[in-house]
Amino acid sequence: MGQITLQGVRKSFGPVNIIKDANLDIENGSFVVFVGPSGCGKTTLLRLIAGLEDVTGGQILIDGRNVVGVPPAKRGLSMVFQSYALYPHMSVRGNIAFGLKMAGLPRSDIDRKVEAAAATLNLTPYLDRKPRELSGGQRQRVAIGRAIVREPKAFLFDEPLSNLDAALRVQMRMEVAKLQKQLATTAIYVTHDQVEAMTMADKIVVLNAGNIEQYGSPLELYERPANLFVAGFIGSPKMNFVPGEVAGEPSVATLGVRPEHLKIGKEGEGWPGTVSVAEHLGSDTFLYVDAGKLGLLTARCIGEFNFKAGDRIWLSPDPARLHRFDKDGVVIRT
Amino acid sequence: MLNAIREVTVKHVLSALLGAATLLGAAPSVAQTTLTIATVNNGDMIRMQALTNDFTAKNPDITVKWVTLEENVLRQRVTTDIATKGGQFDVLTIGTYEVPIWAKKNWLVPLDNLGADYDAADLLPKIRDAVSVSGKLYAAPFYGESSMVMYRTDLFQKAGLTMPENPTWDFVIDAANKLTDKSGGVYGICLRGKAGWGENMAFLTAMSNSFGARWFDEKWQPQFDKPEWKKTLSTYVDLMKAAGPPGASSNGFNENLALFNSGKCAMWIDATVAASFVTNPKDSKVADKVGFALAPNAGLGKNANWLWAWNLAIPAGSKKTAAAEKFIAWATSKDYTKLVASKEGWANVPPGTRTSLYQNPEYLKVAPFAKLTLASIDAADPNKPSVQPVPYVGVQYAAIPEFQGIGTAVGQQFSAALAGSSTVDAALAAAQTATEREMKRAGYIK
Amino acid sequence: MATQQTQVLGRALLTPAVALLFIWMIVPLAMTIYFSTLHYSLLDSEAWSFVGLENFRYFLTDPAFLTALRNTLVLVGSVLAITILLGTPLALLLDQQVVGRSIIRLMVIAPFFVMPTVSALVWKNLLMHPVSGLFAWVATLVGTTPIDWFNDVPLFSVILIVAWQWLPFATLILLTALQSQDEEQKEAAEMDGASALSTFIYLTLPHLARPITVVILIETIFLLTVFAEIFVTTGGGPGLATTNIAFLIYTQALVQYDVGNASAGGLVAVVIANIVAFFLVRIVGRNLEA
Numbered sequence A: 001m002g003q004i005t006l007q008g009v010r011k012s013f014g015p016v017n018i019i020k021d022a023n024l025d026i027e028n029g030s031f032v033v034f035v036g037p038s039g040c041g042k043t044t045l046l047r048l049i050a051g052l053e054d055v056t057g058g059q060i061l062i063d064g065r066n067v068v069g070v071p072p073a074k075r076g077l078s079m080v081f082q083s084y085a086l087y088p089h090m091s092v093r094g095n096i097a098f099g100l101k102m103a104g105l106p107r108s109d110i111d112r113k114v115e116a117a118a119a120t121l122n123l124t125p126y127l128d129r130k131p132r133e134l135s136g137g138q139r140q141r142v143a144i145g146r147a148i149v150r151e152p153k154a155f156l157f158d159e160p161l162s163n164l165d166a167a168l169r170v171q172m173r174m175e176v177a178k179l180q181k182q183l184a185t186t187a188i189y190v191t192h193d194q195v196e197a198m199t200m201a202d203k204i205v206v207l208n209a210g211n212i213e214q215y216g217s218p219l220e221l222y223e224r225p226a227n228l229f230v231a232g233f234i235g236s237p238k239m240n241f242v243p244g245e246v247a248g249e250p251s252v253a254t255l256g257v258r259p260e261h262l263k264i265g266k267e268g269e270g271w272p273g274t275v276s277v278a279e280h281l282g283s284d285t286f287l288y289v290d291a292g293k294l295g296l297l298t299a300r301c302i303g304e305f306n307f308k309a310g311d312r313i314w315l316s317p318d319p320a321r322l323h324r325f326d327k328d329g330v331v332i333r334t
Numbered sequence B: 001m002l003n004a005i006r007e008v009t010v011k012h013v014l015s016a017l018l019g020a021a022t023l024l025g026a027a028p029s030v031a032q033t034t035l036t037i038a039t040v041n042n043g044d045m046i047r048m049q050a051l052t053n054d055f056t057a058k059n060p061d062i063t064v065k066w067v068t069l070e071e072n073v074l075r076q077r078v079t080t081d082i083a084t085k086g087g088q089f090d091v092l093t094i095g096t097y098e099v100p101i102w103a104k105k106n107w108l109v110p111l112d113n114l115g116a117d118y119d120a121a122d123l124l125p126k127i128r129d130a131v132s133v134s135g136k137l138y139a140a141p142f143y144g145e146s147s148m149v150m151y152r153t154d155l156f157q158k159a160g161l162t163m164p165e166n167p168t169w170d171f172v173i174d175a176a177n178k179l180t181d182k183s184g185g186v187y188g189i190c191l192r193g194k195a196g197w198g199e200n201m202a203f204l205t206a207m208s209n210s211f212g213a214r215w216f217d218e219k220w221q222p223q224f225d226k227p228e229w230k231k232t233l234s235t236y237v238d239l240m241k242a243a244g245p246p247g248a249s250s251n252g253f254n255e256n257l258a259l260f261n262s263g264k265c266a267m268w269i270d271a272t273v274a275a276s277f278v279t280n281p282k283d284s285k286v287a288d289k290v291g292f293a294l295a296p297n298a299g300l301g302k303n304a305n306w307l308w309a310w311n312l313a314i315p316a317g318s319k320k321t322a323a324a325e326k327f328i329a330w331a332t333s334k335d336y337t338k339l340v341a342s343k344e345g346w347a348n349v350p351p352g353t354r355t356s357l358y359q360n361p362e363y364l365k366v367a368p369f370a371k372l373t374l375a376s377i378d379a380a381d382p383n384k385p386s387v388q389p390v391p392y393v394g395v396q397y398a399a400i401p402e403f404q405g406i407g408t409a410v411g412q413q414f415s416a417a418l419a420g421s422s423t424v425d426a427a428l429a430a431a432q433t434a435t436e437r438e439m440k441r442a443g444y445i446k
Numbered sequence C: 001m002a003t004q005q006t007q008v009l010g011r012a013l014l015t016p017a018v019a020l021l022f023i024w025m026i027v028p029l030a031m032t033i034y035f036s037t038l039h040y041s042l043l044d045s046e047a048w049s050f051v052g053l054e055n056f057r058y059f060l061t062d063p064a065f066l067t068a069l070r071n072t073l074v075l076v077g078s079v080l081a082i083t084i085l086l087g088t089p090l091a092l093l094l095d096q097q098v099v100g101r102s103i104i105r106l107m108v109i110a111p112f113f114v115m116p117t118v119s120a121l122v123w124k125n126l127l128m129h130p131v132s133g134l135f136a137w138v139a140t141l142v143g144t145t146p147i148d149w150f151n152d153v154p155l156f157s158v159i160l161i162v163a164w165q166w167l168p169f170a171t172l173i174l175l176t177a178l179q180s181q182d183e184e185q186k187e188a189a190e191m192d193g194a195s196a197l198s199t200f201i202y203l204t205l206p207h208l209a210r211p212i213t214v215v216i217l218i219e220t221i222f223l224l225t226v227f228a229e230i231f232v233t234t235g236g237g238p239g240l241a242t243t244n245i246a247f248l249i250y251t252q253a254l255v256q257y258d259v260g261n262a263s264a265g266g267l268v269a270v271v272i273a274n275i276v277a278f279f280l281v282r283i284v285g286r287n288l289e290a
């Protein structure tokens, strides 16, 4: 089991409020990703759940039990740190076994579990090496091995892949996701990489300046962002925002349209503009268009289009995919 | 070492600095001779530095540069310099221990030209002997001392005892035992116990003289296996065990001074210079209750007192001998004594070098211990320290280069006997072995 | 790590400096070895002669030599043990967030800046003296007989003084090491359910292995030559109780400017220092890094 509930969790360091009233319900077995810009409080929230920081207010429930005041080890969670935090003087085996040893398990049990975890993570050949003799990806796997061997109620990952190169990151991303599904253990995963968030998560928590902006599945966030922040944060390239007045909808403060929902129209159809940069990716073409009063728009067109800087074009937004926001940036649902 | 470490007060340092400043101010006009003077950092020497401008005023062609060092460092620097003919210094401050050794090696310039009014005949004869070799003066004494008994007149009176001017060991031992009140924190006698050639060995060698012992016979054979030494050491150990303070085996001059000043010792036998400290009400709780007597004897015609002086000498090879002699004559003259007296009072003049000082009523007025200091100095004979004939000079040391090492090693053995970690016999045997070993190596004996 | 080319270049550039350093080291050593074979005293500089290994024989057969060697080892070993065993908890304490930490730190470090002679004098006369010392005063207050430190336990007394002087050094090095310990590792251990003690044993101690080795090496170098504290307090006595090799060299040779014998003694001391350091580092290395 591993159901985690936050109720009105607050955290401040001295006079600064870092987490302001976080409420969250994480279902057992789900993979939840915390995203948000740097410094928004992702790590802090994770550490509050882990018990490495004390909450200033509110409750954290794990499987219905309030764990505020319970020491980290007693919460039944394991954590994978961004720096891996492997024990440098212990072998891989020692690292993975440490938690079990501290729990006082018999030698034979420890060995069995360590071997099993190592096998799952392809670490068997490295069991007797010291961390400094491993590659980055291998270290990452040891850190994960250390987390899974204790069979926790939930895994907590703090940007575990940020130290890896792009290719390895993609590979590890899949491995972590696969492993989580296989173990069916709740996972909370912190990242500021929204691709990671979109691909791995069952549900995403978007954090901004200590507030939970939206909590929902990746598609939900993509299709129905609750506010300007989420709309701008999720999706790449970023959603285009144009003032409602200029776009002919004076009742709306801001109109949002994703680059992939801007089509190249015939002359005179939609919003006119001048191509300032055209990026040809083969599969797609990104056009950065100077649309006068509407500002700079980004359009993503499937396939190859033979535009170059200075060409004059018309962009027409998909009317079904327009997002409307009021003057507070909250979405207007119709 | 033997000389007490005189407090270098802020005042002294300040006046030294002022003196130095005046020096800098005096712009040289004639061809200048610069004298570099190595000296020890005791009060008398610091005072001399402050008065240097009196000398330079009289000798405008001479400037003076001081190198002031702590005693052990001074000894090391000066010895190394003279032995390697370094020529760093023009005037040296050396002890009576060094003078005969260095003079025999021709490392020192005989002081023949100290001037008409130097009045060498006024020097205390025993002090002059200590710095002369074959009748020639090799260093000019600046300050001299012996050792004597300092005792508490109040305690003696209370116990109905009268300290004779020239006490015997029997009397001292008896009085010490009677005056000891361990529960009251009063110990009959405080003596040096800390190992070292200038620490316990200075006292014990002087004491052994009074018991007729000697370091070496005429053939340089060590004498620790002789009954006189056994008598000396066992008397010392028994006395200290019965009437000495705890921790005696690591007590030196300063520790005993502190004990005596705080009223813990009924008697203390140590440097005569201590007399001015124990009678100074600023430092001593018992300042007005101190009497003085000669160091004890055993009826053999020798008292257990030592003889020491700090002296100024000129290293052979100095090219500024004439200027150096002028300086030495100035610093050790009667006029210098008067100069100090006029500036700092008679209590602060360097003692122990001249007969005339002990005839000066003004000095006698401020120094109640003067008479016994003089008597003590007179009672020590560096050329005939013991009852038995010896091949060396020196009262509380034998003036041979090897003595510092041997003295320290023997001192360690004797401190063990005092501490109780060794017996008197074992300590004497070990001392004999160690000394024989070193004397063989040095080629004195086969 | 470096490519062959950069290695060659690096060596070429370093050669003059290393050569200079080598000469700077080797000349005094060679002179010491040369002097150690001479009968040569500064006070008798005319009469010098070649005596082969006589100086070594004389020094090593000194009846005090074995005792001095034993005292040296006891002194070094005890001070090392005290400074490390006390320095580690002290460093742990100073690593905590406590009020007035900077002042406490300054106080802990202070003894290191006191001259050895001064601290020896203070300990001897103000603290340990059986009549006028502070300890004696406390002892009489609580109604026990004051300990006669330098008489009854002279070597231990010297050890105490020297350990007091070196404790700040050990504490400081260990504290620096503690502060460089990775915070996340400790948190990982916390998550793994390790108690404070387990964290200390399994993480902190191995982390301190290298700084402890450094402390041992540096202290050993200085502790082998402890002199001022002995000279000031006991003069090597009573008997040979506080005579170490350095003090023996002093009484045997230095005090009488016997260059030949002092050089021989010095070389013996160098050999002893190397042996001691070699073993200490191996022992520490094996126990902590394994």
Ligand SMILES: Nc1ncnc2c1ncn2[C@@H]1O[C@H](COP(=O)(O)OP(=O)(O)OP(=O)(O)O)[C@@H](O)[C@H]1O
Residues within 6 Å of the ligand: A013, A018, A036, A037, A038, A039, A040, A041, A042, A043, A044, A045, A192
């Ligand atoms: N111990 C602390 N004391 C004071 N402020 C802290 C502390 N820890 C974090 N903060 C502050 O809290 C805020 C949130 O920090 P946090 O580490 O949670 O950010 P994050 O979202 O994880 O950022 P990143 O993506 O850069 O890791 C930051 O502004 C940070 O400065």
Ligand SMILES: [Mg+2]
Residues within 6 Å of the ligand: A042, A043, A044
């Ligand atoms: Mg973070």
